Amino acid sequence: MSDTAIELTGLTKTYGTRRGLTDLTLQVRAGEVFGYLGPNGAGKSTTIRMLLDLIRPTSGTARVLGLDPRADAVELHRRIGYLAGDFVVDGRQKTGECLTFLGNLRGGVPPARILELAQRLDLDLSARIKSLSKGNRQKVGLIQAFMHHPELLILDEPTSGLDPLVQQTFLDMVGEARRAGQTVFMSSHIMSEVEAAADRVAIIREGRLVALDTVADLRARSFLQVRVTFDAPVPEEDFTDLPGVTGLAIEDRTLTCRVDGPPDPLIKAAARHTVTGLHADTPDLEELFHTYYSGAPSTA
Numbered sequence: 001m002s003d004t005a006i007e008l009t010g011l012t013k014t015y016g017t018r019r020g021l022t023d024l025t026l027q028v029r030a031g032e033v034f035g036y037l038g039p040n041g042a043g044k045s046t047t048i049r050m051l052l053d054l055i056r057p058t059s060g061t062a063r064v065l066g067l068d069p070r071a072d073a074v075e076l077h078r079r080i081g082y083l084a085g086d087f088v089v090d091g092r093q094k095t096g097e098c099l100t101f102l103g104n105l106r107g108g109v110p111p112a113r114i115l116e117l118a119q120r121l122d123l124d125l126s127a128r129i130k131s132l133s134k135g136n137r138q139k140v141g142l143i144q145a146f147m148h149h150p151e152l153l154i155l156d157e158p159t160s161g162l163d164p165l166v167q168q169t170f171l172d173m174v175g176e177a178r179r180a181g182q183t184v185f186m187s188s189h190i191m192s193e194v195e196a197a198a199d200r201v202a203i204i205r206e207g208r209l210v211a212l213d214t215v216a217d218l219r220a221r222s223f224l225q226v227r228v229t230f231d232a233p234v235p236e237e238d239f240t241d242l243p244g245v246t247g248l249a250i251e252d253r254t255l256t257c258r259v260d261g262p263p264d265p266l267i268k269a270a271a272r273h274t275v276t277g278l279h280a281d282t283p284d285l286e287e288l289f290h291t292y293y294s295g296a297p298s299t300a
């Protein structure tokens, strides 16, 4: 197998006069977990649909597992596990029947494998699909994508509708796929879940690639929003001029600020008082995008 799982060159899709995706060039290496991030309408599903030949590029090319999504569609669909952003299946079927049917289309999947995944995700295989909640339907989508151990998993918003416990199970499954040498390309608009799973991340906005980096480097360029609460009001001068600290605001017993780089100076300054609460958040995707556009993070 080649060491490139997905190769996109100048990939462009327009819908009439509407922009879908503009001149996207990137490579996903075989064996990596690749996070594809962007806000609603950024072009994530448009990209993914072109990988599966569900829609065709206006210009540019996509190669998937070294093959052409159009000419080699049959072979590719066998070697890929795909979860659509709008995963739909026949609602009259029972989940188990549906998964067995989809497994047979892929050359047969042992019932024990389906059962194992259903148990891990806590999905009732005897329930009718139409009676399932959104999250439970999503589990059916995940199982059908993973069950045949595909070389490449293409997952469009895989954790949509899942509760935190199941999200964690999903992340474990991604980790196992990676250790088994499978490649995972997953889209999301939630930075934290991609951070937890991905080796590298691409960020798209308005149809264009705005960042492509390892998660570690993205995180290093990120910052923390910090809130510290104390048992008594604290003087502002104890916290001014701390390295990396900006946007400092102290109201009564609560301090909020932004920290770029190591939080150590702030933590040490705070520790001179009695800390009753500490909350540190990485910025959401929207804020991080802002850093790529203006060169300066927003201080929301």
Ligand SMILES: Nc1ncnc2c1ncn2[C@@H]1O[C@H](COP(=O)(O)OP(=O)(O)OP(=O)(O)O)[C@@H](O)[C@H]1O
Pocket (backbone or CB within 6 Å): 015, 018, 019, 020, 021, 038, 039, 040, 041, 042, 043, 044, 045, 046, 047, 085, 189
């Ligand atoms: N069939 C279509 N006809 C016209 N415009 C479309 C079509 N599909 C997508 N678009 C437009 O292309 C752009 C990208 O949409 P796309 O669905 O790829 O975004 P996305 O990143 O997957 O967003 P989301 O997170 O909301 O699913 C949007 O402006 C959207 O309105």
